Amino acid sequence: MDNTTLETLEYGAVLNELAAFTVTAPGKDVAAALRPLASVRSIEESFKEYSEVNELIKSGRLPLGGVSDLKELLSRLGPGGAYLLPEELMLVRSNLAASIQMRALLGPSFSRSYPLLNEKIGAISDQRGLHSELARIIDDRGEIRDNASSGLYRVRKEIKGSKERARSIIEAISTDKKVKEMLQEDIITIRDDRYVLSIKAGMHADFSGVIHGRSGSGATFFIEPLELVELNNRVAVLKKEERAEEIEVLKEASRGVLGQKDLIITDQTTIGSLDCVQAKALLARELKAIVPAIKGEGDVRLKNARHPLLILKELKGNGRAVPIDMIIPEGCRVLVISGANTGGKTVALKTLGLLTLMALSGIPVPVDENSEVVAFGSIFSDIGDRQDIVASLSTFSAHIKRIREFLDLARQGSLVLIDEIGAGTDPSEGGALALAALETFRQKGAVAVITTHLNLLKAHAQTDPAYLNVSVEFDESTLKPLYALHYGLPGASLGLSIALSLGMPPELIESARRKISEKEGAFIESIRLLEDEKDEVRRLKERLSALEKGRAEAVAKLREKREVIVERAKAKIESIVAKAKEDIRKKVERLREEGLKVPSALPGRLAGEVDEAGARVMERLLPEAERYVPSVNDKVAIAGSNSKGVVLSVDNEGKKAELMVGSLKVWVAWDKLRKRGGNDAKKPSSPPAQIKADIEAAASINIIGMRAEEAIPLVTRFLDNAHASGLSSVEIIHGIGTGRLAKVVEEYLSKSGIVKGFHHGDPMRGGGGVTIAELK
Numbered sequence: 001m002d003n004t005t006l007e008t009l010e011y012g013a014v015l016n017e018l019a020a021f022t023v024t025a026p027g028k029d030v031a032a033a034l035r036p037l038a039s040v041r042s043i044e045e046s047f048k049e050y051s052e053v054n055e056l057i058k059s060g061r062l063p064l065g066g067v068s069d070l071k072e073l074l075s076r077l078g079p080g081g082a083y084l085l086p087e088e089l090m091l092v093r094s095n096l097a098a099s100i101q102m103r104a105l106l107g108p109s110f111s112r113s114y115p116l117l118n119e120k121i122g123a124i125s126d127q128r129g130l131h132s133e134l135a136r137i138i139d140d141r142g143e144i145r146d147n148a149s150s151g152l153y154r155v156r157k158e159i160k161g162s163k164e165r166a167r168s169i170i171e172a173i174s175t176d177k178k179v180k181e182m183l184q185e186d187i188i189t190i191r192d193d194r195y196v197l198s199i200k201a202g203m204h205a206d207f208s209g210v211i212h213g214r215s216g217s218g219a220t221f222f223i224e225p226l227e228l229v230e231l232n233n234r235v236a237v238l239k240k241e242e243r244a245e246e247i248e249v250l251k252e253a254s255r256g257v258l259g260q261k262d263l264i265i266t267d268q269t270t271i272g273s274l275d276c277v278q279a280k281a282l283l284a285r286e287l288k289a290i291v292p293a294i295k296g297e298g299d300v301r302l303k304n305a306r307h308p309l310l311i312l313k314e315l316k317g318n319g320r321a322v323p324i325d326m327i328i329p330e331g332c333r334v335l336v337i338s339g340a341n342t343g344g345k346t347v348a349l350k351t352l353g354l355l356t357l358m359a360l361s362g363i364p365v366p367v368d369e370n371s372e373v374v375a376f377g378s379i380f381s382d383i384g385d386r387q388d389i390v391a392s393l394s395t396f397s398a399h400i401k402r403i404r405e406f407l408d409l410a411r412q413g414s415l416v417l418i419d420e421i422g423a424g425t426d427p428s429e430g431g432a433l434a435l436a437a438l439e440t441f442r443q444k445g446a447v448a449v450i451t452t453h454l455n456l457l458k459a460h461a462q463t464d465p466a467y468l469n470v471s472v473e474f475d476e477s478t479l480k481p482l483y484a485l486h487y488g489l490p491g492a493s494l495g496l497s498i499a500l501s502l503g504m505p506p507e508l509i510e511s512a513r514r515k516i517s518e519k520e521g522a523f524i525e526s527i528r529l530l531e532d533e534k535d536e537v538r539r540l541k542e543r544l545s546a547l548e549k550g551r552a553e554a555v556a557k558l559r560e561k562r563e564v565i566v567e568r569a570k571a572k573i574e575s576i577v578a579k580a581k582e583d584i585r586k587k588v589e590r591l592r593e594e595g596l597k598v599p600s601a602l603p604g605r606l607a608g609e610v611d612e613a614g615a616r617v618m619e620r621l622l623p624e625a626e627r628y629v630p631s632v633n634d635k636v637a638i639a640g641s642n643s644k645g646v647v648l649s650v651d652n653e654g655k656k657a658e659l660m661v662g663s664l665k666v667w668v669a670w671d672k673l674r675k676r677g678g679n680d681a682k683k684p685s686s687p688p689a690q691i692k693a694d695i696e697a698a699a700s701i702n703i704i705g706m707r708a709e710e711a712i713p714l715v716t717r718f719l720d721n722a723h724a725s726g727l728s729s730v731e732i733i734h735g736i737g738t739g740r741l742a743k744v745v746e747e748y749l750s751k752s753g754i755v756k757g758f759h760h761g762d763p764m765r766g767g768g769g770v771t772i773a774e775l776k
Contacts, residue, residue, distance in 0.1 A: 001036060001357070004402070005381040009353040009417075014308055018363065021282040023061075025069035026268045027275025034276070036360035040296050040375045045116075046362030047291045052114040053274070054281040062278050063101035066094035067271055074261050083247065083254040089134055090142045092257055092264070096131040099124050099267050102274070117274075124270055125263040130256055137253050144246050152245040159238045166231045170195045173225050182207055184220040193239065194232040196222040280363050287311050289364035292371040297413070300328040300352075303368040307351045308358070311366055321366075322483040326352045328374075328449065332468045333442040335449040336461040339472030339491030344483040345451040346383060346419050348472065352449060353381050353417045376447070377413035380406040384419065396424030403437055412445030421450045422457070431456030442466060458490035585729070593762070628675055630657045635676040638668055643723055644676065666721060700731035704769075708744040715748060723754045723775050731761065732771045742771065749773055 006012060019031040037043045053062070068091055076082050084092070102121050111118040137148045146156050170188055173179055174197060180186070184198040191212040199207050201214075204221040210229060213222045224232060257264070283289070287308050304323035311321045326348065328335055337345050355365045359373040382402040399421075406416050422434030431454040438457075441448045452458070461467035471491030473482040500506065630636060634647040636659065645659035645666070655670045701718045703711040715732060722730045734741045749758045754776050761770035 001379050005353075005379055006357070008381045008383040009350055009357060009379075010309060011354060011357050014354065014358060014363070017308070017312060018276070018279050018283050021279035022275045023064050023278075024067035024272060024275045026067065026272025027064070027279065028272075029069070030269075030272040030276040031279060034361050034363075036357055036379075037362065037375075038377075040294050043294045043360055043362060043375060047294070047364075049116045049120070050277055050280050050362060050364070051291065052117045053277045054284070056114060056117065057278060057281055062274060063104075064098060064271065064275050064278075067098045067268070067275075068095065070095055070268060071265060074257070074265065077254055077258045077261060081251065083251040084257065085250065086138050086144055087142045089138050089250070089253055089257070093131060093134040093138065095264065095268065096127040096134070098271060099127055100131060102271065120270060120274065124267045125260070127260060127264070127267075130260055133256055134253060137249060144249055148249040149245060149252075152242065152249060155238055155242045155245055159235055159242060162231055162235045162238065166195050166228050166235070169227055169231070170197065170225060173197070173227065179207070189222060191222050191224075193236070194224050195228055196224045199223050284364035286315070287364070287366040289366045290369060290371070291364050292359055292367060292373045294359065294373055294375055296375055297330075298374060299330040299332075299372065300326065300356075300374050301370070301372040302326040302352065302355055302365075303371045305351050305355055305371070306366040307347060307354065308366055310347075324348055324351065324483060324485050326355075326485070327487065328447060329468065331466070333447055333466040334438050334461070335447075335468050335470055336457055336490070337449065337451045337470045337472065337485070338453065338458055340474040340481065341453075344472045344481050347483070348485060349383060349417050349419055349449060349451055353379060353383075353415075356415065374415075376415040377411070378409065379415045379417070380410060381417040382406070382419065383417065396430075399424060407437065407440055410441055410444050410446040414441075414444070414446040416441050416446050416448040418448065418450045421452055422454050423452075427454055428456070430454060435460060461490065581728075628670065628673060630670060630673055630675070636673045637676055639672045639674055661720060700733060702733040703741065703745075704733060704735040704737075706741070708741060711741060712744065712748055715745060719752065719754060719773065719775070727775060729772055729774050732773060733769065734771065735769045736767075742768070745771055 001011075015031055015034055018034070019028045022028045022031055037046060056062070070092060073084070073088055073091065077084070103124055103126065106118060106122060137145060139145050144152070147153050167188070174183065174186070174188065179197070182199050182203045184200045187198065189196050189198055194212065196212050197207075197209075198215075199221045201219050201221060204211065204223060207223055207225075209223040209225045211221055211223050214220065215222075287306075288311075289308075292302075303325055305326050306321040306323050310319065313319055314321045322344075324344075337348055339345055355367065356373055356376065356379065358365050360375055365371070365373070380402075382399060399418075403418065403421075406418075410416055421437070422430030424430070425433075434450070434452070434454065434457060438448055438450070450457070458469060461469040469488060469490040471486045471489050473484045473486055474480070474491070475482055499512075630647045630650055632647055632649060635644070636647060636657075637644045638659075638661075643661050645661035647657050648660050648665065649658040651657065651667075656667050657670060657673060659666050659668055701715065703714060706714075711734070718732075719730065732745055734745055736742070746758065749755045749771070756774045756776045758771055758773045760768050761772050
């Protein structure tokens with residue numbers, strides 16, 4: 001991308017906003033140098049890294065404090081003996097501390113959650129050794145520590161001792177009675193790093209010592225007592241030795257830094273890159289931006305796209321960023337944007353170009369979800385007045401110069417953005433030239449998006465399927481731009497209407513209307529009619545939408561009320577059915593108590609008939625469209641029971657389905673099934689027991705004379721079948737005999753998950769030879 005394109009699309013302004021969110025000097029450099037990436041893969045990798053950082057900083061920012069640009073500072077180091085000063089070593093130490101803190105994030109959990117960051121941060125060198133050495137040498141105030149070297153420790157210890165002795169001597173001198181009379185002030189002063197006394201002028205000749213200065217008023221002489229001269233001289237020598245030792249310490253430390261120079265600079269680049277990625281995440285939060293889908297070709301789809309700089313202005317209380325839908329359908333080679341002056345055509349063009357540049361640079365863009373950006377190989381932009389008086393270029397000449405450059409450079413996969421193409425000269429010639437240039441871009445395989453007032457281009461776009469007209473909506477009654485884009489229709493320029501609103505005399509405007517040629521006027525009128533039709537369609541759509549919304553709300557309320565009524569009716573039916581079945585059970589028990597023989601299958605059959613009757617009533621409550629028709633692999637529940645299963649096959653004629661319930665296959669009527677959702681049934685590894693079970697399931701089983709190993713499998717299937725059919729109790733007839741079979745059955749029932757309780761039948765029902773099981 002050439003610099004002019006980046007400038008006209010305000011890409012640099014966005015990078016400045018991005019840099020404002022960085023916290024390190026290297027990060028600001030990385031942000032300023034950001035440019036669109038060359039391939040879909042590299043862009044997607046950049047966004048993956050962004051996504052990891054964006055997720056990571058939800059719990060806190062990256063530890064980037066204390067990082068500064070060390071390149072210039074480190075460039076001074078070399079084999080010639082140059083060394084860094086303590087404050088410069090402090091900067092190095094601060095940078096190393098940031099590197100160490102970054103590496104402290106690493107670990108198994110971090111590696112699993114943030115693989116790309118783990119690799120990047122893992123590449124930062126381990127500088128704990130150098131950091132510790134610098135911390136040993138330089139304290140937090142930036143001063144060299146006494147124990148930085150043994151020689152320095154020795155010298156400073158001697159200096160300290162000498163100063164203490166000097167202090168004791170001068171304090172003793174100052175307490176002498178004669179000296180006290182000479183003192184201007186009873187304080188000890190230091191001049192040129194030597195202890196001196198403040199002696200009154202006129203008495204200084206009587207005091208033995210070396211004069212080191214006089215006060216501004218001349219009333220005081222600062223004199224070093226002779227007793228201290230030798231000791232202070234020794235301190236002066238030691239001070240020189242101290243400086244030499246300090247320089248040696250600094251040289252040694254600088255040699256350590258020099259040895260890690262390349263790694264430190266590389267680490268700074270890595271930290272700057274991470275800082276820039278974090279800045280992208282912070283800017284994205286401010287803009288409410290997302291990561292769009294990136295693809296190599298196809299349609300461009302930017303939903304509710306907003307210009308980022310306008311968003312930032314809006315956040316400061318200036319104006320409003322109006323969202324627009326920027327779409328370049330697949331197969332469209334030229335998008336022709338037209339409409340009124342000040343209607344938002346140029347902003348639309350800039351929004352498309354800038355958001356594309358941002359996305360290709362790995363910066364999230366302020367659009368809605370499901371937006372798509374094409375990774376154009378190159379982008380060329382000519383927006384704004386490029387007039388150059390110095391170069392003798394008119395506006396038209398400057399535009400033509402840029403378009404000529406685009407024609408030379410554009411190729412397959414290029415995006416060309418031109419504002420007011422063909423303007424600044426005769427409209428017929430400008431339109432013809434613009435159309436020829438657009439055809440050349442098309443032949444080269446480039447995609448062009450232009451703004452224009454030229455009717456020739458609008459008319460061509462209505463007839464050529466490779467072109468698409470887009471109008472920027474404008475309220476002609478208020479002469480206010482609406483900014484929304486309408487695809488498929490050209491927009492009227494409305495120059496005369498706008499001129500009238502800006503104070504031009506009405507008679508002048510009317511005269512101008514009469515002077516428009518018949519053909520030109522007819523075309524403008526056709527656009528106006530199309531605009532009117534478009535407005536009418538929009539109003540109809542809005543009315544239709546409101547009506548549809550009202551209808552949907554009314555239907556929802558009716559359905560809600562109907563569902564309540566149906567549910568109440570269902571509950572009533574289920575209650576009646578349950579009571580009828582209970583009445584049947586009690587009636588059968590009473591008949592048996594009276595000594596009448598009742599067939600064992602009769603209670604189950606009667607209960608089944610009651611269930612069928614209830615189901616038929618239930619079926620009438622539901623319209624045909626709402627009745628559940630099961631499909632293979634549906635997960636279902638059986639009404640009136642806790643049993644759940646998966647549909648294995650469906651009998652459409654019999655309106656029943658074969659289910660897998662636990663380890664059993666059972667057949668159940670459709671109206672007894674309720675869909676649970678999900679289709680993740682697993683096929684059984686071996687063929688399970690086959691049972692024909694419907695609402696007429698048997699209520700008793702006879703196992704008299706069977707061995708335990710024969711009887712229990714049959715009892716198991718019998719209970720599952722009865723439970724799936726909704727029976728509340730069943731009879732297991734095992735006889736009395738030795739009592740072993742009864743004991744085995746009772747042990748089995750006590751462990752069954754579907755048995756609520758069990759007991760022997762009363763004498764009329766077989767007594768100890770029958771066990772009645774109550775099902776859950």
